[in-house]
Amino acid sequence: MRQNRQTRSDTHTPPPEPLTILSSPSPPDGAHKNPPTSMLLVPHLLPPGAPRLLSPRPRHYLHLPDPVPVAASAAPSTSSAAAGTCDSVLASLNSRRYDFSPLLDFISSPSASAQAPGGAGKESAPPTSLDPEELRLAETYRAVPAHVWHTLLKNLAASPETLPSAAALVPWLERHRLCFSSDLLYSILIHALGRHRRLHHALLLSSSSPAPSPLTLNALISASALNGRPGLALQLLTLLRRHGFLSDHPNYTLILQSLVRSPDPPDPNLLETLLFDLLSTSLEPDARLLSDFVAAFAHAGDPDRALSLLAAAQAQGLTPKSSAVVALLSALGAAGRVPEAEAVFLEFHSSGLRPRTRAYNALLKGYVKIGALKDAELIFEDMERCGVSPDEGTYSLLIDAYTNAGRWESARILIKEMEANEVQPNSYVFSRILASLRDKGDWQKSFAILREMRSNGVRPDRHFYNVMIDTFGKYNCLHHAMDVFDRMRLDGITPDEITWNTLIDAHCKAGRHDRAMELFKEMQQSGCIPCTTTYNIMINSLGEQEKWEELKEMFEKMKGQGLLPNVVTYTTLVDVYGKSGRFNEAIEFLEEMKASGMKPSPTMYHALVNAYAQRGLSEQAINAFRVMRADGIKPSVLVLNSLINAFGEDRRDNEAFSVLQFMKENDLKPDVVTYTTLMKALVRVEKFEKVPAVYEEMISSGCTPDKKARAMLRSALRYMKQAHTWLFLEELTVNIAPFKKLWKDVFQYDRDACFKRKADGGTERSKFV
Numbered sequence: 001m002r003q004n005r006q007t008r009s010d011t012h013t014p015p016p017e018p019l020t021i022l023s024s025p026s027p028p029d030g031a032h033k034n035p036p037t038s039m040l041l042v043p044h045l046l047p048p049g050a051p052r053l054l055s056p057r058p059r060h061y062l063h064l065p066d067p068v069p070v071a072a073s074a075a076p077s078t079s080s081a082a083a084g085t086c087d088s089v090l091a092s093l094n095s096r097r098y099d100f101s102p103l104l105d106f107i108s109s110p111s112a113s114a115q116a117p118g119g120a121g122k123e124s125a126p127p128t129s130l131d132p133e134e135l136r137l138a139e140t141y142r143a144v145p146a147h148v149w150h151t152l153l154k155n156l157a158a159s160p161e162t163l164p165s166a167a168a169l170v171p172w173l174e175r176h177r178l179c180f181s182s183d184l185l186y187s188i189l190i191h192a193l194g195r196h197r198r199l200h201h202a203l204l205l206s207s208s209s210p211a212p213s214p215l216t217l218n219a220l221i222s223a224s225a226l227n228g229r230p231g232l233a234l235q236l237l238t239l240l241r242r243h244g245f246l247s248d249h250p251n252y253t254l255i256l257q258s259l260v261r262s263p264d265p266p267d268p269n270l271l272e273t274l275l276f277d278l279l280s281t282s283l284e285p286d287a288r289l290l291s292d293f294v295a296a297f298a299h300a301g302d303p304d305r306a307l308s309l310l311a312a313a314q315a316q317g318l319t320p321k322s323s324a325v326v327a328l329l330s331a332l333g334a335a336g337r338v339p340e341a342e343a344v345f346l347e348f349h350s351s352g353l354r355p356r357t358r359a360y361n362a363l364l365k366g367y368v369k370i371g372a373l374k375d376a377e378l379i380f381e382d383m384e385r386c387g388v389s390p391d392e393g394t395y396s397l398l399i400d401a402y403t404n405a406g407r408w409e410s411a412r413i414l415i416k417e418m419e420a421n422e423v424q425p426n427s428y429v430f431s432r433i434l435a436s437l438r439d440k441g442d443w444q445k446s447f448a449i450l451r452e453m454r455s456n457g458v459r460p461d462r463h464f465y466n467v468m469i470d471t472f473g474k475y476n477c478l479h480h481a482m483d484v485f486d487r488m489r490l491d492g493i494t495p496d497e498i499t500w501n502t503l504i505d506a507h508c509k510a511g512r513h514d515r516a517m518e519l520f521k522e523m524q525q526s527g528c529i530p531c532t533t534t535y536n537i538m539i540n541s542l543g544e545q546e547k548w549e550e551l552k553e554m555f556e557k558m559k560g561q562g563l564l565p566n567v568v569t570y571t572t573l574v575d576v577y578g579k580s581g582r583f584n585e586a587i588e589f590l591e592e593m594k595a596s597g598m599k600p601s602p603t604m605y606h607a608l609v610n611a612y613a614q615r616g617l618s619e620q621a622i623n624a625f626r627v628m629r630a631d632g633i634k635p636s637v638l639v640l641n642s643l644i645n646a647f648g649e650d651r652r653d654n655e656a657f658s659v660l661q662f663m664k665e666n667d668l669k670p671d672v673v674t675y676t677t678l679m680k681a682l683v684r685v686e687k688f689e690k691v692p693a694v695y696e697e698m699i700s701s702g703c704t705p706d707k708k709a710r711a712m713l714r715s716a717l718r719y720m721k722q723a724h725t726w727l728f729l730e731e732l733t734v735n736i737a738p739f740k741k742l743w744k745d746v747f748q749y750d751r752d753a754c755f756k757r758k759a760d761g762g763t764e765r766s767k768f769v
Helices: 002-010 076-091 101-107 110-115 132-140 146-157 163-176 182-195 199-207 214-226 230-242 249-261 268-279 287-299 303-315 322-334 338-350 357-370 373-385 392-404 408-420 427-440 443-455 462-474 478-490 497-509 513-525 532-544 548-560 567-579 583-595 602-614 618-630 637-649 653-665 672-684 688-700 707-735 737-759
Strands: none
Touching: 101 132, 101 163, 146 163, 146 182, 163 182, 182 199, 182 214, 199 214, 214 230, 214 249, 230 249, 230 268, 249 268, 249 287, 268 287, 268 303, 287 303, 287 322, 303 322, 303 338, 322 338, 322 357, 338 357, 357 373, 357 392, 373 392, 392 408, 392 427, 408 427, 427 443, 427 462, 443 462, 462 478, 462 497, 478 497, 497 513, 497 532, 513 532, 532 548, 532 567, 548 567, 567 583, 567 602, 583 602, 602 618, 602 637, 618 637, 637 653, 637 672, 653 672, 672 688, 672 707, 688 707
């Protein structure tokens, strides 16, 4: 094999495409011609001053507590624990024929670290000579079979204390060609680094590989998903397919679980792309993978797609996981589609699956959503009859229903019933009461809820504080929101992404963009990593301030962090650029979104059409509308209202009314905004006499006029009254000669009388005054 490698180097064959995930300095010239024999030590990839990746250490330095880098040395006080861990690893090996203690002692010694490729004083060249003692040691292990080496490596990589020994073992085996294939060794090590939340080290380890392999790429996908980096995992999946390799079921499952666990809901278009990628291969999705897709689409707010996948799984005779059914029930309930949720619940109940508390809670959530208090109480009684114990979530949802109905005493009785049933009221129960008050506008009762909560011996948790901050933020009580934030930290509760996002968004909506930027920086300094929602808020803030360079930097920083822009991101970009009249940039981001595989939403086209409408560019607005229909998106009432506004601003009232006719022909019900915008268009072209007819049609169609609609009608009537008055005066003075002379005499006499009053000191008054 050494000869084959030398032959490839002599013929100067171009090296395969390297796997580069991290943005790092370019390797020195000639580094690809003589690739290092170890994928482990890659000094040219490390930034200046950074610790070496996984350099071997003596055994008494093996204890490496998080979050210290893998290569960092631990305190000497942990030496006995590390040595004991190594001994337990050796004792756990299935084979008792080999003693690996001398090997572990050697690879943990400083001399072995100095002789390793990429050691001190060496860049990336292979060693020119080896220690005779090392050669003799290698010869003693020449007969060890590959599966024993794999077992040893897995045992060493299973614990953070022995992970540096595992890292030192891999290049030693590769250097002496004792175990093949090296790809399997590196994939085991990458998997271990991913499990120990050391993704950066795994990426550095893989980036030195001269050519990607399916084992290392699959291991990297798994590590990225486990570390909450679904965007990076999807990029690696694309790279895997580009090289003609196939992924496996566990990687798709890990990516889906990572998307579901992320603070932002998954993008349905991204899930469709992932599903299409799976179906385009020869892999057949099993019950577990289909269940993961059902749960992911349910969390993404697309219950229709989740239902279709559930039906496909049943058609194949596969039984979905109960967690997927619960996620689907929750999505249907949140959308207010209770009859469908009931049908799914009863179907799986009749198929032999016994509903648990979570399933009942998901159905109960739907009843609370639509305000069906009686049905919610029946579900609660059915749980008790079937022997299913209600939990805190069940009581919280029922308390929600009572609070929404204004039955405060019933909610208090239910809290006492919780205590009687040995279910302690927790912070979540009171947070639901607070959220209900927030939605009804009774935010002043927040402090009363907090006092009652503490009187029951319940301490506020992070979720309660987040709801309280959101309550004050929605009603522009920023000083109260910041007081709650400070109190939260004094109680020893660390703010999470939701806390920071709520505060930043509240300050942006109040126009305090500078303070929002300060909070964004404080968020990062505190160690909380911004999520996609955070960047969406900041992009919108910078767009409102028209700080375009900073906006682009923020967008690139978001992508550099490994976060995938979602539909909300691109919709925000199109909206802020469109409102400022920078339509070229808005169209560019729309095309970039399509190129990335995401389908534009009606909201995005509404933002674009509305931007054109504000400038009176009706032709551009109708072109955007045609593009939307060409993309297969059904027009919404919002988009059509913006189109009517575009025609109205451009004084094209006939085209505006043709949009109304289009809505009627396509079973789209016009709302009060539709008719108000039409009246505004008529006022603009001074066709005031037609406004009352539009107002009457609005009432007859079942729309309740709002303040703006009534104001538009009053404006039209006032203009009509003024027009009729001036028309009467004009006819009076022009067509009737005696009256014309009379008005002239009146005005002339009154003017002369005014001058006379001034001359007489104001003693005489005009007869006509």
